[in-house]
Amino acid sequence: MLAAQRKDHLLDLLDRDGRVVAKTVADDLGVSEDAIRRDLRELADEGKLLRVYGGALPIPAPEPPVRERTALATASKERVAREAVATIRPDSTIILDAGTTTLAMARMxxxxxxxxxxxxxxxxxxxxAEHSDAxxxxxxxxxxxxxxVTGGGLAMEAIQHLAAxxxxxxxxxIDPERGLTTGELDDAVTKRALASRCTSTVVLASEEKIGAVARYPVVALDAVTAIITDPTDANPLIAKVKGRIGA
Known part of the structure; x- marks a missing residue:
């Protein structure tokens, strides 16, 4: 099979199965795993898939602007925000990430x-500032x-002087295998920096986040302290995600 045919086959598998496992495809086609990895690397360079350890995944959909995200799973975000606010101890210093769920928290x-x-x-x-005297x-x-949200060099310098x-x-x-991901590289860097300045990191997981995967990794699930989910959400992946916390 020619390289071009292998690439078409890989893209067909990705479309059908939602992932490609390099070793499995190599065995099925009777070619070396190195050849499949090379094909996947070239397809990734062309922007047709996302390379991961052992294979490939589809390119995640772009994250919508914040104005559009405010309309997604609003009721679920409110429930998660309420659960999160209930965990805040008096006289504590907290960092609220940018996002619609933390915006709901700020209002509560x-x-x-x-x-x-x-x-x-x-x-x-x-x-x-409007809804509390914090x-x-x-x-x-x-x-x-x-x-x-603010970012870049000035933000990173400021973060190094914080403690919370x-x-x-x-x-x-928020995925059991891929951990926490986000759609912007700078946002991922900022989140990791903020997490490093805090005693604990708590993940906010409204219903549309569980099982979703974006392009850029933030941290693995075993690097966070807890995850707060919508108490009405029956997604079976929640148990798998929580099982990875602190593992």
Whole structure:
């Protein structure tokens, strides 16, 4: 089989099965695994698939702008936000990630509990200031027009001088095998930096996040402290995801 035919076959498998396992395809076609890896690497360079350890996955759909995400699984996000707010201890310092679930959290924060809120999201900062008496600290930097969150070198410098009790982290995808992923590279870097400055990292998982996979990895599930899911969500993947926490 010619290389071009192998590539067509690999893309057909990806479309049919949702993944390609290099060793299995090599055995089926009677070619070396190195040849299949080379084909996958070239297809990835052409932007036709996403290379992962041992094979390939489809290219994840682009993450929609934040204005569109506000309409996704709104009720589920509200339930997750309520569960998360209930875990916040008085007099603690928390970091709220950018995102629609953390925005919902900011609107539910209690007053009179001595909270300090740190965030890179102007929307989250304004909501926290409007709906609670928490001390609000903004992380400076360049504002992304796609995610409406600050990032870049200035943000990274500021993060290195922070310390907090809990980081409430939002991710585009939460998968048992791929861990936490997001659609923007800079966002993934910022999330990892924030997690490194906190005693614990808690993942917020509304119903549309479980089982989803985006392009850029954030952290593995065994690197986080806990995951808060929608109490009404019966997705069987939730048990698998939670089983990886702290593993």
């Amino acid at each position: 924060l209690p007053s009179g509990t001595g909270l300090t809120v740190i965030t890179a999201s102007p929307a989250v900062a304004l909501a926290a 001390r609000v600290i903004m992380i400076g930097g360049e504002l992304s027009r796609h995610s409406l 009790d809990t980081f409430f982290l939002g991710a585009t995808g």
